[in-house]
Amino acid sequence: MAGDTKERILETALELFAQNGYLGTSMNDIAQQLGFTKAALYKHYTSKQEILDRIVEHMNEMDYERAESYEMPETEPDGFAEAYLNTPIQKIRAYSMAQFDHWTKEPFSSNFRKMLTLEQYRDPKLAQLHHDYLAGGPLEYMAAIFRKLTDTDEAAMQLALEFYGPMYLLYSVYDGAQDKDSVAPLLDAHIERFIAKVESCYRKDRETI
Template identity: 30%
Template structure:
């Protein structure tokens, strides 16, 4: 993709950066490397991005847009917790499983999201600050978002009263992260992980939904 001349230079730079960062790490990649990968002068990179940090920020923004597209295709939104809540009020068990499985598929198989997760794994030890930002992206932000959603669902009576929204978010999202790790080890394990994801969603719903 970095060498696809039909794409704008900015997009080619982002593709090259994602590939390089996920393979060689943040510190192991230079602006010169990216210019060489794309086939432009190093000085030309700065016409599109002021620094390597700006390139990294743009990758996160593009991942946000990708996740928003995935969410829209599943009939939900991830723009803000208040906007997300209506889709989950009265949601059926099967529908909730479908939504969870849809996000699961995107995280496992969307090339850009896969590379961004690999970037996190590579950089969390090599570069603590980049690792921190990626950990916030893949763990901190989702838990905070879900905590806010669960706060609303508890307040509206959708979930049992007295629950701690952050603990509810952790109890939902923690197993999902573990199942993503399991699914990455092979096709058979992915199928097992999907079955466990569906079981997890059903169990979560049965234990947290307010009894009618």
């Protein structure tokens, strides 16, 4: 029961953070939303920072479990590029679409994204989290993968931008769309075209060796 209560606190706090911002939400706000006294809330979490830290830990746990469930290659840049391209295209597409669903449809992750979007210009620590989870982090990760397939760091970064840029944009498109089901096919078509392009270029490079 204690574990269930702690999880409910995290979910409720994150809903408030997504609506009002992390900085705009107090421990008293969280307690009131839960129907707790502040004293009862403090028995489970001693501060708002502790709640945020546990939210980030939970996000990391979800990321690991999702990658493992889709049987994606190990995410080490030195060996990932070739393994990624040797993974069946349907698996790559399915995992990429799962990532998009994770950030848009899954309530916990979606609220985390919205919180970071709200706070990225107001708090340096939350700005860093936005960078790590949604902006520079994914971009740098993809560039590290594509460095195995390109001649220069600049070319690798261009590929990363080409792949991730539309995905990042579609998060906002999804949030504002009246017909949210119309967004996923756009992403699916983008991923399919991109993977086909990269596979073609990779095979040509291998043939010239």
